[in-house]
Amino acid sequence: MEQQEYATGAARTAGGTSDGRTGGAGRGTTAAVVVVRGSGPRVLPGAGVDAPKDAAPVRGSGSPSTAGLSPDPGLLRLARWFAEAEPGTADDLCAASLGLYPARHFGAPAGPAAGPATAGPATGPATGPAADLAAAAPLATEVSWWHGPTAHTPAPLRAREPRPAGGLRRARRDAAALPVVLSGAKPGKPGRHRKPERSRGAGTVPQDRSAATTAAERRIAARLLVAHPLVTASGPHADGFPLIRRHRDWLAERFDTLLGYRLVVGPWHARLHKAGLGPGATRRLEHPATGAPFTPGGYAQLALALALLVDAPERLPLDGLLAAMDAARPGPGPAARPADRAELAMALAVLADWQVLTDLPAAALADPAAAGPTVLTVDRELARAVPVGPPALADDATDLIRRAAEAEPGTAVRRRLAETPAVLAADLPEDQRAWLRDHGRTGPAALADFLGLEAEQRAEGVALLDPAEELTDLALPGADTAAQAALLLVERLVEEVRPLPGETAGTDVPVPDALIDGVLGDIADEYGLPAGWRRDYLADRTALRRDALDLLHRMGLITPAPRGTRPPGWLLRAPAARYAPAPDLLPAPGTGRHSRPDPDPTISVPIVPAPTAPRAGQPV
Structure with a gap:
């Protein structure tokens, strides 16, 4: 599906009701939930003869609209909510309104063989591991995490292989992408004494290989989108963008069916609109270079900049953007405090990382106010693709977090399985707990197959594992x-x-x-x-x-x-x-500090029968 909604130039606000799967952002609702106004290139009065083409004037005469930058009201409201929120609430609000958080999963499966508690990716709805899961015992009969198989590493300080800078490893980590060998022999020429395979049709082998390649490409594209919800054709994950475009219709249908996520693929970028995870999701935005977590003030600066950039000219002076942000800052209250330079620099760094802003000098990332004359390049289409939450419909930040996470029970649980390390039944509301109890075996199977994960069933809940340790933003074990x-x-x-x-x-x-x-x-x-x-x-x-x-x-x-x-x-x-290491409830004899050592089996010890009591009348 090509991205058409931004070509109309019409303002859009959220409409309709959730269809139970979309959480307010699926196919059953209006696409955009913040006001986005399309605007073509323009030269405004006062730009000067030497100003770049399509550049806004450096200084305005008062309101931001006179400088050519009119803030979006929904994002301006979101900026106030960020500034007034507590740190944890601000993180949840970012996940709900932007939805740019990556997935997070455990790595190695527990134990060498977990038996029925561990299942690999499903291969189909009626055969393979999915059918085996359906015929297994209920979730409540599983072993507990407390006493089950462990993923303990005997050498926790072993250095790990550095992850390549290009992102997810490609098809070499996906078994479905390996060459299909019908005879069971090693790839290459057929064995000397092996009879040649009889194909049922002239196109059997190419069709099988094509099907395997298609499945591998779809899985790689799906994993890339779950790990990086915004992928551009010129960004760090550009090598995966052609796969997303090639399979966009199939990916859009699967994401909508399984997770209620809306996938929008344009000519130059792909955007997976993730829903929020609710309060306490422990997801936060970080500086792309230093890893420093965002503060509520940093989130407010980010939302304020987006409010101006969704309708900004393509060429924009940096000091004009800063002046417009100062003028557009909300009225009296915590949101009206002067901009902190570090928070402003973090917001600009994230916008540059998302490629919303380009031509941003390194000096601006340290101190935007001292960067000197700089003209930025603005990608309005990417700026409009960043917000996903419904600030125009919510009453406050808490209501926005709640609305973004709304979904029918099965979709809500699958979202948690796809995005979080483990889903515990005790953390779920009653309707979602009942769904997990009834579908704990079959529910995760299709999702595990879609993303190439492995399901680990336990009495307390379910975890989808990624043995490749790619589909996660945090690594444990780690090298630092x-x-x-x-x-x-x-x-x-x-x-x-x-x-x-x-x-x-x-x-x-x-x-x-x-x-x-x-x-x-x-x-x-x-x-x-x-x-x-x-x-x-x-x-x-x-x-x-x-x-x-x-x-x-x-x-x-x-x-x-x-x-x-x-x-x-x-x-x-x-x-x-x-x-943790497996519990040793019965230690071997002789291992204690004060215990007697075990006798040497090579030493012969005479056996002396124990004395018995004399019988009656027998002399002692």
């Missing part, structure tokens, strides 16, 4: 100091606090703060210097604790205790046990 410390920390916490077999094992187990501090201190002393950990972390244990816990929280392995809990602390979640 915080990731190594987080992995060692979660291993030892599970060994300390997980319930024993036979005990009632809930989803979460309380972890005292003192235990976290003690274990982390032991880990830093034991592994820090030998493993070459960062010296600043070894000197500042508080920062190491903060970043290690933040990674575990974002991976869904721990969660803060409910507000009001005294003393405040953390809860260890059941999926954390998949990273």
Whole structure:
């Protein structure tokens, strides 16, 4: 489907109601949910004879409209909500209004063979693993994460292969893309004593190979879109853009059916409109170069810039954009505070990373106000493709987060499976919990086949794993100091606090703060210097604790205790046990510090019969 909605020049607002699968953003609703006004190139009075063609004047005479930049009202409202939100709420609001978050999954499957608890990608609706899943036992009969197979790595400090800068690895990691060998022999010439295959038709082999290639290309394109919802023809993932265009109709139908996501493919970009994940989704926007998390003020600067860029001229002076942003900033209140230079620089860096702005000098990323005379190139089509949430329909930020995540139970659960490391039944509302209980076996099968994932069924819930470790924005195990410390920390916490077999094992187990501090201190002393950990972390244990816990929280392995809990602390979640060594409930004799050693089997020890009591009348 080509992108047509931006060629009309008409304003669009959200309309209709959700069809139960779309969450307000699928095929059953109006496409755009923020006002986008198409405008052609224009030269405004006051630009000067030396100004670039289609450039707005550097200085306006008052309102932003006199400078040629009229802010979009919906995005201007969104900027105010960002500025007034708490940090966690601002992250959820970004996921709901922009939907540009990547997927996040665990990597290696648990155990060498998990039996019926682990299933590979489905091959069809009626045959293969999907049919096996349908005939298996209900979800409640599965083994618990607390005592099931683990994905423990004996050498957690082993350096990992660096991920290529080009993005997802291509077909070499996809078994469906390998050459099809009908005879079962190795690829190449047929064996010397092997009879040639008899084809049923002249085109059998090419058709099989074509089908395998098509399936591999579709899976690669789907994985790329889930990992990067905005793909451009000239961006870092340009090699996957032709695959998306080639299979756009099939991809659009599958995304709409399985996840209720709308896929828009234009001549130069593809945009997967993801829905929000609801409150507490632990998704945040980060600086593309430094990884620094966005603050509410940074989100507000981003929304304010987008409000002006959706109708900006193609050539725009940087100081004109900054002046228009100052003029368009909302009235009295927290949103009206002066722009922070660091927050403004982060917003511009993200817009440059998304290719909404080009020709942005490096000096502007450090201090936009001191960058000097600079003329930016604006891609209005990409600027209009970024917002997906419905600010025009929502009453406030909380209402927008709720509306974006609305969907019928099956779609809502599949969205969580596609985007989050694990879906626990205890975290779901009753209708979604009932759907997972009834479809916990068959539900994830089609989604796993679509994205090339593996389903891991447990008593507490389901996780879709990516053994290639590509379809995730966070890696655990990881190569950096915080990731190594987080992995060692979660291993030892599970060994300390997980319930024993036979005990009632809930989803979460309380972890005292003192235990976290003690274990982390032991880990830093034991592994820090030998493993070459960062010296600043070894000197500042508080920062190491903060970043290690933040990674575990974002991976869904721990969660803060409910507000009001005294003393405040953390809860260890059941999926954390998949990273711990298998429990040794019956240690081998002779391994304790004060135990007697086992006798040497080569030493012959005479056997002396035990004395027996004398019978009555028998002399002693």
